[in-house]
Amino acid sequence: MTKRPISxxxxxxxxxxxxxxxxxxxxxxxIKTPAFIAVATKADVKGVPSAAYEELGIxxxxxxxxxxxxxxxxxxIERAGGVGAFMNFRGPTMTDxxxxxxxxxxxxxxxxxxxxxxxxxxxxxxxxxYSKELATAHGKLAIVDDDGVSFxxxxxxxxxxxxxxxxxxxxHKLGADIIFVFDECTSPAAxxxxxxxxMDRTHRWAKRSLAAHRHATAKNAAQGI
Numbered sequence: 001m002t003k004r005p006i007s008x009x010x011x012x013x014x015x016x017x018x019x020x021x022x023x024x025x026x027x028x029x030x031i032k033t034p035a036f037i038a039v040a041t042k043a044d045v046k047g048v049p050s051a052a053y054e055e056l057g058i059x060x061x062x063x064x065x066x067x068x069x070x071x072x073x074x075x076x077i078e079r080a081g082g083v084g085a086f087m088n089f090r091g092p093t094m095t096d097x098x099x100x101x102x103x104x105x106x107x108x109x110x111x112x113x114x115x116x117x118x119x120x121x122x123x124x125x126x127x128x129x130y131s132k133e134l135a136t137a138h139g140k141l142a143i144v145d146d147d148g149v150s151f152x153x154x155x156x157x158x159x160x161x162x163x164x165x166x167x168x169x170x171x172h173k174l175g176a177d178i179i180f181v182f183d184e185c186t187s188p189a190a191x192x193x194x195x196x197x198x199m200d201r202t203h204r205w206a207k208r209s210l211a212a213h214r215h216a217t218a219k220n221a222a223q224g225i
Contacts, residue, residue, distance in 0.1 A: 006177065008033075026092040026177035028084060031059045037094065042067050043077070043087040050088045061087075062094040065170055065180075066101035069160075070153055074173035082175025095176040097167045097209075099183040102142045102149045144184060146201060164208035172216045181209035 012021045024031040038045045038053070040061040048056065063083050068074065080086040084093045142151040148163030167182035182205050186198045 024092075028090065028092045028177050029059075031092055035059050037062050040083075040087060040089075040093075042071075043083050053089060053091070058091075060092040060094060061089060062096060063087075063174065063176070064098075064101070065095050065167060065174065066098040066162075068095075068174060069098070069170050070155055074170045078173040078175065084175065092178070093176045094178040095171045095174050095180065097171070097180040097182040098162055099167075099180075100185045102144070102151060102162065102185065144198075144201075146204075148182075149184075164205040165212040168209050168212040168216065172213075172220075179213070181206040 006027075007025045008022055009025070010020060010022045014020065022033045024033055024035075036057070036059075038048070038058045038061045041064040043063050045053075045058070045061060048058075053061075068077060068083070077083055077086045082093070083095065084090060141154070142149055148161055148166070150159065150161045152159055162182065164182040168179065171179040181202075183202045184198045184205070186195055190198075
C-alpha cells in the first residue's frame with residue numbers, strides 16, 4: 001500500500017505576530033506544531049524508555065544517519081521495519097543527512113569546535129568524541145570534494161564515502177517520514193570565500209538529494225511500497 005504524502009495545515013494564527021499553530025501529517029502520525037523533537041541519535045532517546053514518550057509529550061524523534069549507518073547498519077534497520085519499529089516507537093520519525101558528522105570528522109576534529117562558536121570561544125564540550133589514536137593514524141578524517149565526502153569511521157578507522165545520493169539511499173532504508181538533504185556544515189572560523197563555496201556546493205547537493213529522493217519514491221510506488 002502506498003504511504004500517504006506529508007501535508008501541513010495551519011490551525012491558528014496570532015494577529016499582529018508570526019506565531020502560529022498547525023498540524024504536520026506524516027505516514028506514521030501527526031505532529032502538532034510548534035513541537036519539541038527528541039534527539040534519538042542511535043535510535044534511542046538517552047535515559048527515556050519509548051513507553052514514556054507519549055506521557056512526556058514526545059510526538060516525534062530525529063535519528064542520526066551517520067551513526068546508524070556505521071552501527072547497526074541501514075540494512076538491518078530496514079529489515080526491522082524502519083527506525084521507528086527498530087526503537088519501538090510508532091510515531092513520526094526524522095533522520096538527518098550526516099553532514100554535521102562530516103564536519104566533526106573534518107575541520108572540527110579534535111578542536112573543541114562547535115558549528116556555532118569560533119574555536120577560541122568554545123567551551124570544553126567539543127563536537128569530537130573520537131580517539132587520539134585515530135586522529136594520529138588518519139589525520140583529517142573527512143575530505144570534502146564537489147561530489148561528496150570520504151571519511152574514516154571513528155569506530156574502527158575503515159574508509160567510507162557519502163554522496164548526496166548515498167545519504168538519501170541510507171535514509172530511505174532507515175524509513176524515516178522526514179529526511180534531510182546532504183549538506184556541508186562549515187566551520188564558523190572558515191573564510192568568507194570558503195563559506196560561499198560550501199554554500200554553493202550544498203545547493204548543488206540539495207538538488208541531487210531531491211532527484212535521488214524522487215527516484216527512490218517513484219521506484220517504491222511502482223513496487224506498491
